[in-house]
Amino acid sequence: xxxxxxxxxxxxxxxxxxxxxxxxxxxxxxxxxxxxxxxxxxxxxxxxxxxxxxxxxxxxxxxxxxxxxxxxxxxxxxxxxxxxxxxxxxxxxxxxxxxxxxxxxxxxxxxxxxxxxxxxxxxxxxxxxxxxxxxxxxxxxxxxxxxxxxxxxxxxxxxxxxxxxxxxxxxxxxxxxxxxxxxxxxxxxxxxxxxxxxxxxxxxxxxxxxxxxxxxxxxxxxxxxxxxxxxxxxxxxxxxxxxxxxxxxxxxxxxxxxxxxxxxxxxxxxxxxxxxxxxxxxxxxxxxxxxxxxxxxxxxx
Amino acid sequence: xxxxxxxxxxxxxxxxxxxxxxxxxxxxxxxxxxxxxxxxxxxxxxxxxxxxxxxxxxxxxxxxxxxxxxxxxxxxxxxxxxxxxxxxxx
Ligand SMILES: Cc1ncc(C[n+]2csc(CCOP(=O)(O)OP(=O)(O)O)c2C)c(N)n1
Ligand code: SF4
Ligand code: SF4
Ligand code: SF4
Ligand SMILES: [Mg+2]
Numbered sequence: 001x002x003x004x005x006x007x008x009x010x011x012x013x014x015x016x017x018x019x020x021x022x023x024x025x026x027x028x029x030x031x032x033x034x035x036x037x038x039x040x041x042x043x044x045x046x047x048x049x050x051x052x053x054x055x056x057x058x059x060x061x062x063x064x065x066x067x068x069x070x071x072x073x074x075x076x077x078x079x080x081x082x083x084x085x086x087x088x089x090x091x092x093x094x095x096x097x098x099x100x101x102x103x104x105x106x107x108x109x110x111x112x113x114x115x116x117x118x119x120x121x122x123x124x125x126x127x128x129x130x131x132x133x134x135x136x137x138x139x140x141x142x143x144x145x146x147x148x149x150x151x152x153x154x155x156x157x158x159x160x161x162x163x164x165x166x167x168x169x170x171x172x173x174x175x176x177x178x179x180x181x182x183x184x185x186x187x188x189x190x191x192x193x194x195x196x197x198x199x200x201x202x203x204x205x206x207x208x209x210x211x212x213x214x215x216x217x218x219x220x221x222x223x224x225x226x227x228x229x230x231x232x233x234x235x236x237x238x239x240x241x242x243x244x245x246x247x248x249x250x251x252x253x254x255x256x257x258x259x260x261x262x263x264x265x266x267x268x269x270x271x272x273x274x275x276x277x278x279x280x281x282x283x284x285x286x287x288x289x290x291x292x293x294x295x296x297x298x299x300x301x
Numbered sequence: 302x303x304x305x306x307x308x309x310x311x312x313x314x315x316x317x318x319x320x321x322x323x324x325x326x327x328x329x330x331x332x333x334x335x336x337x338x339x340x341x342x343x344x345x346x347x348x349x350x351x352x353x354x355x356x357x358x359x360x361x362x363x364x365x366x367x368x369x370x371x372x373x374x375x376x377x378x379x380x381x382x383x384x385x386x387x388x389x390x391x
Contacts, residue, residue: 015322058313
């Protein structure tokens with residue numbers, strides 16, 4: 001599939017409240033293209049609830065319901081049940097939430113919906129912070145990253161949401177990244193064609209949150225994958241299949257780049273380089289990524 | 302557009318819901334159509350949907366709403382788009 005094969009239709013309307021260079025709208029355009037207009041989106045408190053813009057106008061040409069921070073998957077379950085009762089199972093129900101709303105406060109509603117076998121797609125755009133409220137740490141924030149609540153750098157490593165999702169043994173889950181739109185498109189299309197609960201997580205580098213130039217969103221996504229900080233894979237019928245550059249890294253066909261190549265462009269890691277290089281923490285980060293890939297190889301190769 | 306008579310707050314889809322966001326720009330993308338190879342990278346990556354994909358897969362920029370992030374210039378492999386500071390050429 002090439003870029004030109006992606007549909008022309010746009011359900012995201014220009015002139016929204018999103019920051020310039022926003023990864024959320026970048027991802028959303030692809031998701032809208034993959035699912036089309038026959039969808040309902042449930043959005044909890046997060047940047048997207050702001051990006052929608054201000055009443056009585058909205059930038060989304062898709063029926064959207066806003067709900068409390070912790071309740072995306074619960075809201076989606078209700079909408080799905082309502083549509084099912086009306087015989088409208090042709091409509092795709094999508095919960096669209098941030099990493100805070102997924103890894104942290106929304107995890108019980110999400111786990112419940114997956115366990116109840118709710119027929120919906122849950123999409124988490126992961127910008128690794130609570131960005132809407134001014135950059136606080138989340139369970140997805142990487143080790144040593146600055147946020148307003150981790151001023152000397154986060155002291156814990158991020159959790160592996162993908163593996164928590166797999167423990168629910170749902171029919172389909174995937175990890176994607178804004179830098180690979182065709183891959184994201186294919187994954188969302190596939191999720192749409194499968195009945196039952198589906199989960200897709202999209203790596204979404206956020207310029208103001210990570211402190212990098214707003215023209216670099218795509219580059220930061222590419223580097224997240226090439227350094228192995230993020231992996232592209234699908235989980236289907238209990239089997240994990242890596243794809244793209246992540247597959248080459250898993251197979252040992254290419255070496256992952258040094259994490260430094262990715263984080264040195266992000267102001268949130270500046271304290272690891274200035275005033276002098278924090279060799280200890282840089283080594284810890286590198287070793288942690290190595291450990292993750294060792295586990296990936298042991299489990300999924 | 303169909304309006305709904307329900308007792309809840311409903312917003313309706315509108316282009317420019319936050320106004321003409323083109324005036325947020327500090328830098329403006331300038332496209333050189335002669336260099337463009339129609340790869341559509343700028344179109345697919347533009348976070349604002351302000352790279353317009355024409356029927357023949359050439360592209361144009363919607364300056365009314367383009368926020369000037371510079372992603373289109375950054376992802377263009379043949380440098381058909383350059384960013385210029387607003388007001389530099391006037
Ligand atoms: C119960 C509750 N606690 C706190 C908030 C404030 N709040 C709104 S959005 C948000 C952060 C959202 O982070 P995330 O889900 O990662 O989305 P992002 O803003 O990064 O897009 C917080 C803390 C809230 N709305 N409700
Ligand atoms: S803070 Fe980040 S995710 Fe939120 S609107 Fe701005 S660029 Fe998008
Ligand atoms: S990225 Fe460059 S070459 Fe490709 S369509 Fe856009 S302007 Fe043309
Ligand atoms: S500068 Fe940014 S908003 Fe403007 S057309 Fe290019 S990518 Fe789109
Ligand atoms: Mg977030």
